[in-house]
Amino acid sequence: MSATLDLAAERFMTMAEATSLLPRLRAGRPVHPSTVARWALRGLRGRRLRSVRIGATLCTTATWLSEFIAEISPKSTKIEEISINRTAIDAKLAAKGLLPHSTEKRTPRVAKIATPKKLN
Template identity: 40%
Template sequence: MIDLTKEQLITFKEATRILPKRPNGRHLHVSAIYRWATKGTRGIVLESLRLGGRSYTTIQALERYGDRLASAGKESVSNTPRFRSRTREVQAREAAERVRQELGLHPPERTDCRAAPSLLHPIHDMHLTVQEKSAQVEAASQVDESTDGQQREARTA
C-alpha cells in the first residue's frame, strides 16, 4: 500500500524514465506501467493511485512490485509442470489414431477442413459415440463423392 507520508508520488511517464532501458536502448512504454497497475503480471498488480485525473505510483511501489514478481517467479518455476504443446498435440493425435484404428474408422483422404473438421482434428471429437463418429465419416464420404462429381462435370464442360 502506498504511504503518502513516506513515499514520493511519480507519474507513470516518470516511472518509465526511472526504470532501466530495454535491450534496444529505448525506455519502457507508459502503457506497460498502466498494464501493470490494472491487469498486473502473473496475478501481481503494481500499487498505484489516481488523483486529479492522473495516475501515480512510487519508486518504493515499483521496488515492491519487482520483489513480488521475482519471488512469484521462483515459486511458479518449481510448481509448474513443463509440457510442450507440440508434444502434447502429437500424443493426442497418436492416441486418437489408435482409437480410430480400434473402431475401424479412417479419416478421409481430403484436406478440406470445411467438410469434416472434427475428422482432421481428433482432439475435438473425443466425446463422440461410435454411432455419431460413423455418421460423421459417412457424411464426409458423401461430401467427397459429391464434390468429386462436381469437379468432373466442371472439367468436361
C-alpha cells in the same frame, strides 16, 4: 483498502516518471508509460503494481515499483543452478540416445533462401 496514504512520506510519480527508474530494454528503448499503467490496472503474473489516482492521473511510488518488480521476478536466478540442471538434462537425453555424443561435431544449420526465377 482503507489504509490512508501519507502524502508527506511518499513521493508520488506518474507512470511516465516511473519509467525513468526502470532499465532500458529491447534495443535500448525505455519501457513505455502505458506498460507501467497496464501493470497497475491489469497486473502481470497475478500481481498488480500499487497505484493511486490523483485527479485523473494514475500515480505510483518508487517503493511500490520496487516491491512489484521483486514480486514478479523469479526467486532463483543463480547461473550455477541453471547450468547444473542443463547438464543433468543433457546427460539424461544423451543416455537415451536423443543427443549426439559430445565428441561428434554438430553440423550447423544453414537457412535456404529461395532464389527468384528468371523471366524470359
